[in-house]
Amino acid sequence: MRKVLAMILAGGRVDELSVLTFYRPKSAVPFGGLYRVIDCALSNLRYSGIENVGILSQYRSYSLINHIARGAPWDMIGRSRGVTILPPFQGHKASDWYQGTADAVLQNLDFIDYHKPDLVMILSGDHIYKMDYRSMINYHLRKGADLTGAFTPVDLREAPRFGLARIAEEDRIGGELLLYREKPASPVSNWASMTIYLFKPEVLREVLEENARSSSHEFGRDIIPNMLGRYKVYGYRHQGYWNYSRRLEEFWQANMDTLGRRPKIVLKEWMLRTNLDHQAIRDRQPAVLGKKALIYNSSFYNGCRIEGRVENSVLFPGVQIAEGALVKDSVLFFDTVVEKGACLEKVISDVDVVIGAKASVGQKNGRHAIQGGITVIGRSAQIPAEITIGPGCTIYPDLRPEQFTSKEIPSGETVQ
Amino acid sequence: MIDTLVMLLAGGVGRRLNILVEARAKPAVPFGGIYRIIDFTLSNVMNSGIDNVAVLTQYKPLSLMEHIGTGVPWDFIGRGRGAQILPPRTGRKDSDWYKGTADAIRQNMDYINAHPAREVLLLSGDHIYYMNYRAMIEYHRQKKADLTIAVMTVPMDQMKNFGAAITDRNGRILEWEEKPKFPRANLASMGIYVFKTAYLLSILSKSQEHDFGKHIIPLAIRENSVYAYPFRGYWRDVGTLQAYWQANMDLLDPMSGLDPEGWEIRPNPEEASLIGDRPPTQILPAAKVVNSVISAGCVIAGRVEHSVLSPGVHVAKGATIKDSVVMHECQIMAGSQVEKAVLDKNVKIGKGVVIGIGSREVPNQEFPDQLFTGLTIIGKKSSIPANLRVGPNSIIYPGCSEKDFASEELLPGSVVRLLTP
Numbered sequence: 108m109r110k111v112l113a114m115i116l117a118g119g120r121v122d123e124l125s126v127l128t129f130y131r132p133k134s135a136v137p138f139g140g141l142y143r144v145i146d147c148a149l150s151n152l153r154y155s156g157i158e159n160v161g162i163l164s165q166y167r168s169y170s171l172i173n174h175i176a177r178g179a180p181w182d183m184i185g186r187s188r189g190v191t192i193l194p195p196f197q198g199h200k201a202s203d204w205y206q207g208t209a210d211a212v213l214q215n216l217d218f219i220d221y222h223k224p225d226l227v228m229i230l231s232g233d234h235i236y237k238m239d240y241r242s243m244i245n246y247h248l249r250k251g252a253d254l255t256g257a258f259t260p261v262d263l264r265e266a267p268r269f270g271l272a273r274i275a276e277e278d279r280i281g282g283e284l285l286l287y288r289e290k291p292a293s294p295v296s297n298w299a300s301m302t303i304y305l306f307k308p309e310v311l312r313e314v315l316e317e318n319a320r321s322s323s324h325e326f327g328r329d330i331i332p333n334m335l336g337r338y339k340v341y342g343y344r345h346q347g348y349w350n351y352s353r354r355l356e357e358f359w360q361a362n363m364d365t366l367g368r369r370p371k372i373v374l375k376e377w378m379l380r381t382n383l384d385h386q387a388i389r390d391r392q393p394a395v396l397g398k399k400a401l402i403y404n405s406s407f408y409n410g411c412r413i414e415g416r417v418e419n420s421v422l423f424p425g426v427q428i429a430e431g432a433l434v435k436d437s438v439l440f441f442d443t444v445v446e447k448g449a450c451l452e453k454v455i456s457d458v459d460v461v462i463g464a465k466a467s468v469g470q471k472n473g474r475h476a477i478q479g480g481i482t483v484i485g486r487s488a489q490i491p492a493e494i495t496i497g498p499g500c501t502i503y504p505d506l507r508p509e510q511f512t513s514k515e516i517p518s519g520e521t522v523q
Numbered sequence: 524m525i526d527t528l529v530m531l532l533a534g535g536v537g538r539r540l541n542i543l544v545e546a547r548a549k550p551a552v553p554f555g556g557i558y559r560i561i562d563f564t565l566s567n568v569m570n571s572g573i574d575n576v577a578v579l580t581q582y583k584p585l586s587l588m589e590h591i592g593t594g595v596p597w598d599f600i601g602r603g604r605g606a607q608i609l610p611p612r613t614g615r616k617d618s619d620w621y622k623g624t625a626d627a628i629r630q631n632m633d634y635i636n637a638h639p640a641r642e643v644l645l646l647s648g649d650h651i652y653y654m655n656y657r658a659m660i661e662y663h664r665q666k667k668a669d670l671t672i673a674v675m676t677v678p679m680d681q682m683k684n685f686g687a688a689i690t691d692r693n694g695r696i697l698e699w700e701e702k703p704k705f706p707r708a709n710l711a712s713m714g715i716y717v718f719k720t721a722y723l724l725s726i727l728s729k730s731q732e733h734d735f736g737k738h739i740i741p742l743a744i745r746e747n748s749v750y751a752y753p754f755r756g757y758w759r760d761v762g763t764l765q766a767y768w769q770a771n772m773d774l775l776d777p778m779s780g781l782d783p784e785g786w787e788i789r790p791n792p793e794e795a796s797l798i799g800d801r802p803p804t805q806i807l808p809a810a811k812v813v814n815s816v817i818s819a820g821c822v823i824a825g826r827v828e829h830s831v832l833s834p835g836v837h838v839a840k841g842a843t844i845k846d847s848v849v850m851h852e853c854q855i856m857a858g859s860q861v862e863k864a865v866l867d868k869n870v871k872i873g874k875g876v877v878i879g880i881g882s883r884e885v886p887n888q889e890f891p892d893q894l895f896t897g898l899t900i901i902g903k904k905s906s907i908p909a910n911l912r913v914g915p916n917s918i919i920y921p922g923c924s925e926k927d928f929a930s931e932e933l934l935p936g937s938v939v940r941l942l943t944p
Binding site for chain 2 (some may be wrong): 119139140141150181198240365366367368370375377378379380382383389390391392393394395398399400401402403404405406407408409410421422
């Protein structure tokens with residue numbers, strides 16, 4: 108039985124997600140009406156039989172640390188199992204914040220040495236997908252590879268956002284990595300790196316120590332391209348839903364993909380596991396739907412109280428929708444309160460947001476270029492009653508009603 | 524010496540809940556979508572700042588034991604905390620099943636001696652309520668009582684179901700009547716007792732009687748200092764089918780006083796059979812859900828009105844559920860109508876089935892005193908064949924399927940069992 112040690116890259120903030128990553132790393136962003144983005148990677152690892160995990164954190168890790176707790180939800184607990192948060196640290200020599208993904212792993216080589224794994228898997232904690240890693244591991248072993256990277260097909264127009272590879276057409280599931288370009292201006296292929304790398308431990312050590320001497324320390328940009336021609340590097344082809352969820356529109360779309368009669372993300376099949384203690388999810392009573400509740404094509408969890416109209420929306424635990432309120436095409440995080448007569452359209456609201464009575468937030472009929480028309484509201488912000496906020500707006504966290512100086516916020520504005 | 528030792532009597536049958544207790548003890552009966560009845564008592568114990576509880580089991584305890592697990596869902600975790608199961612056991616002399624509440628405690632005197640405490644708090648796991656036991660313990664100490672019994676005011680016509688306390692102005696109990704036909708007062712015992720430990724041990728040694736309410740309490744009142752602790756608030760003994768159904772429906776009534784989340788009642792969402800967590804409930808385009816309590820993990824494409832759904836229920840397009848309690852994983856197929864029913868776990872309602880339409884006046888033919896208010900009860904894992912019509916006050920036993928149904932129409936008050944077990 109091969110021992111695989113997984114190192115999850117969960118330290119990044121990601122600017123594009125705006126206020127949603129002000130107080131948490133991307134990997135801890137709530138998703139799908141119950142989960143956090145990192146639950147995808149963690150659940151995948153659990154179902155692939157990988158039970159030793161290090162999580163490389165950096166940016167504002169409190170939310171992440173709370174969420175991971177002791178690793179029990181993913182069964183990563185016991186004498187020979189575990190999930191360890193690895194924050195940056197001061198050491199004898201190493202006293203810097205992580206200078207890049209490769210530097211983060213380099214600084215934790217002692218953690219890897221302690222576990223003495225047969226294989227090291229380095230993967231991002233930031234993406235929304237379901238994958239059984241065993242197939243990739245078997246491929247890697249069969250080929251005797253030094254490094255195998257996982258790739259997935261993307262829209263050619265989107266390709267320049269990713270590390271792209273040309274993979275030899277050996278068989279359907281993978282081939283030798285012939286070419287790799289990190290975010291090239293003109294795409295060399297439409298196979299994008301999923302940021303999942305399987306390494307022979309000794310090879311990993313070699314390339315990291317070599318890279319330490321240079322000035323840039325990213326796996327995609329610096330390590331992978333330098334390994335071609337010198338090591339046995341393979342590409343593994345993964346087909347299946349994969350959402351990069353880096354921009355607000357794609358993140359919003361990932362949530363919408365959980366809804367409907369034939370959802371792209373079939374949550375019941377994904378069997379994601381999350382930490383039910385986080386945000387006291389487990390203590391909430393079942394959702395209460397009032398006499399005037401009208402719910403169309405939406406999802407909700409325990410703790411919700413719905414008295415108004417909800418359409419094509421995702422409601423996290425504890426969301427309250429008052430009578431006469433309308434919520435459309437929106438994603439409302441934990442404990443968001445929508446007061447009487449308020450109207451939301453294409454809104455993402457963070458935890459504990461309050462939308463005042465008769466407020467109108469988001470677009471009405473028609474699209475808008477900025478932020479894909481999505482108005483995003485930061486944690487604990489209180490939207491004043493009767494205000495009108497247009498599409499594509501950004502509302503900063505913790506704002507109180509008196510801090511809104513106008514009754515009308517035009518589209519694309521930021522209120523801070 | 525620890526503060527208070529809690530012993531929770533969870534061994535009873537709860538016979539009047541009929542097939543709901545066919546395969547599980549009453550405290551393990553699902554309630555309010557995601558809870559089990561015992562969650563209320565267990566949560567009250569933890570929320571009262573008491574770290575240890577012993578649960579005395581007897582009747583069909585497997586569901587209950589699995590549900591309690593290590594006690595973690597109620598925070599009974601750590602070196603000094605725990606939820607301990609105490610089943611009946613054989614020993615050199617004591618080799619009997621628990622014969623009653625007092626007998627059960629008497630047979631566990633070694634447990635009490637092994638965990639010295641000032642008081643022993645005796646509870647049952649059968650009731651829906653919120654209580655801070657610490658306040659009752661303080662009252663007991665303040666009165667310097669040997670025994671304190673929690674009591675509440677109930678309507679006179681209900682007193683025949685309870686032990687009745689007659690007290691003086693200081694709350695001291697002067698007389699006791701067990702289930703009086705002609706009650707003199709309306710202070711009912713809740714079956715919650717705080718005993719001075721030494722006194723409990725002595726009275727259980729002195730008397731060999733089996734039941735607290737019938738024997739031990741009247742003796743204690745005659746001889747020693749027994750006080751009544753007044754309780755106010757929502758309290759239900761969900762011991763009959765109608766009371767069970769009504770308490771579930773109280774979740775839909777904001778004026779009822781039933782508030783599990785406000786009371787910090789903790790369920791155990793990590794059911795052993797689940798691989799992943801229950802996803803959010805999906806409401807599909809054709810669905811209409813109103814005035815209902817819906818747990819996570821449901822998929823609803825039909826109509827749900829004034830009902831309580833546990834996790835994992837599937838309601839197909841064109842199906843209707845009304846005034847019903849539907850437990851985990853039930854599947855309600857297209858075109859079926861379920862009205863005023865209690866469905867146990869994993870029930871499958873076939874296409875075009877009609878449940879609960881018809882005369883509500885005819886009581887159940889075999890259990891007329893248990894089922895007579897117009898409810899229909901369907902047992903665990905039963906599969907109701909397509910187009911069957913089931914009249915009110917009917918009972919369908921667990922595990923039934925097409926071969927067990929003689930005709931396409933079940934008259935009100937019918938009973939259906941497995942033809943060959």
